[in-house]
Amino acid sequence: MDAPAKLHTLKRTCFADIARDGQTEGITMRVLRLCLLSVWCVAALPGLVLAADRAKLQDFLEVTGFDVALESIRLTASSAPQILGMQAETFGTEWTRLTEEVFATETMHDMALDILEQTLDDEMLTHAADFYATDLGQRLVVAENASHLTEDDSVKLESGADIVAALEGIDSPRLDYIRRMNAASDSAGTAVRAILEVQVRFIMAAAGAGVIELQRDEEGLRELFKADEEAMTAEIAAGALTGAAYTYQSFSDAEVLTYAEALEHPRMRHVYDLMNAVQYEIMANRFEALAVAMQRLQPSQEL
Incomplete structure (x- = not known):
């Protein structure tokens, strides 16, 4: 599969649903590791940052809907073979079993808790949890959770496009509020590079595992996608x-504006930077594990 086709597949079927309701989220994996390392080092210094309690983090994942966002990472596995120029159907029912094993919710959940336990302090956790615990926050989480777990996003995209066209027709300020939400939830501004990093790590892992033969080295692959x-x-x-x-x-213009303003708060932006980083790192980690596990699969034959 050529690079443009891979990128189209990635955008449409792999990573569209893991962003919080279409918000462009993420941070470059290399930057992620540096960020997490620096936070871990600071957290280790007495009196500077107190890591959040694990029990509080568990509640935080639930009240913010981040637990469902993590679970939705499993849906991205459906397009993994296409990134490698294959089809999931080639592997038959074994593909479903393998992805459920590699993208086990408990595994991803524990990975998130392990990282956030060292990087998210009580002040940031409380700030975000307090907003999402409100009536508006809980209704937002319900809507976002439903969006995360939508396997076929064609209706969402088509209906969304109609809504955008209608709002543009009446020059509604709502679109500006939504754009502010999207920008605030990706204050690092590196969503695309993060997505491409996940893809590169997956392809390189697949090549290393002997699943595919790669004609380019890692640097050449990055240049191709760039x-x-x-x-x-x-x-x-x-x-x-x-x-x-x-x-x-289903939310009013005033509620959308309130959400945009909440996401623009410096503490909330910091929380989202961490959540985005953790989510993409877990995705990259699981895709690398999937590439190695694909060694065990043999193409199935219809008799």
């Missing part, structure tokens, strides 16, 4: 707008 980075950025921004327009259609 050529489409600008176009992909524009497409993801458009998809983020339509996805959010659909997800939040």
Whole structure:
């Protein structure tokens, strides 16, 4: 499969649903590791940062809906073979079993808790949890959870596009509120690079496991994908707008504005930077594990 086709597949079927209701989220994996390392080092210094209690983190995952966001990572596995130029159907029922094993909710949940326990302090945790515990926050989480677990996003994208067109027709300020939400939930501004990093790590792991033969080295692969980075950025921004327009259609303009302002708070932005980083690192980790596990699969034959 050529690079543009891979990128199209990635955007449409792999990573569209893991962003919070179409919001462009993420942080570059290499930057992620540096960020997490620096936070871990600071957390180790007495009196500077107190890591959040694990029990509180468990409640935090539930009240914010981040636990469902993690669970939805499993849905991205459906397009993994396409990234490698294969089809999931080639492996028959074994593919479903393998992805359920590699993307086990408990595994991803524990990984998130392990990282957040060392990086998310009580002040940030309380700030975010307090907002999502409100009536508006809980209704937002219900809507976002439903969006996360939608396996077929065609209706969401089509309906969202119609909503955006209608709002543009009446020059509604709602679209500006949604754009503010999207920008605030990705204050690191590196969603595309994070997505491409996950893909590169998956392809390199598959090549290392002997699942595919790779004609380029890692540097060449990155250069190949980087050529489409600008176009992909524009497409993801458009998809983020339509996805959010659909997800939040039942909320009033005032409620959407309130949410945008909440996400723009410095503490909330910091929380989202960490959550985005953790989510993408877990995804990259699980895709690498999936590449290794694919060694065990043999293409099935219809008799």
